[in-house]
Amino acid sequence: MRIQIKDGDQVREVPLMRPQSDQKAWIDGRTDDETVVQIADAMGWDAEALSSVSRDTDRAQLQNLGKILYISVFVPDADTLRKINIILARGVLVTLHNEPVEMLNEVGVELAQKPELLESAHYLLYEILERSADRFLEAMDRYDEAFDAMEEDVLNGQDRTHAIFSLRHELHRQRGVLADMRRIAARLSRRQFASASTGAPDANIFVDVYDGFYHVMDNLDSLRDNLTGLVDLQLNQRSTRLNEIMKFLTIFSTIFLPLSFITGFLGMNLRSMPELYVPYGQEVVVFLMLLLVATMLYVFKRRKWMS
16 A cells, blocks of 8 residues: 655655554654544554644653554754654554654665664664664763853853853753653653554663663753853852952052042141141152052052952
């Protein structure tokens, strides 16, 4: 049996097998209502039960629909997360997505070198989930590099607050997705869905997937803690710079306070002031003022108020 599936502006025919067939198939196409209905009718599945496939959600999920399992996962692709809807049945794995996913293209290319992936739909599902965990781990490496760059900028006195909070927001969003995907891997690893319709793998292979997502989440949590510390460092540097400015202004004001008193006192221009008739009075006052400034600077330096 063959079915026509729309892929962008093109229409291509894809072979489909009934669940009771011994043949294996991997169907990859775009997510839309028409495609889901066509696949469901051709495979004998409940199209109404699969109505959530084309629904745009931001959470990974797993649903047991009797004859089939419906799984939605997210994969880092470039600078965004691509959603993949997966339908698992005996001998058949269907992947639907709105945008091209590089990871799925790589799996398709490697099928020629790894024919064992099509021995069971579970093995192909394992390969997709395992590669998803690897992609998240690669994304964590890029985030670590971005963190190192931001840390260096902060230490050099640059303000990177906006970039730090943007990265924290992105990590918070991805942590929610990873938590859902780790729960999916945990449920699969416990073999909760080994039925006559979907079949069961020969080994508990999804434990490795769970460990992969657990490792990614551990790295993500560590990076979030480091970002919190970087925010504190940024705030401390701001406080330090503010203290330096206040210290300079305080010293400046303290030096000019006695000078202002002297000039104000001697500037009253009263005829009875004896200082008006002192020879070289102006030169003496200027010398005393300079001596006072030098003495105050010396005292500040000795007390390490200017360090």
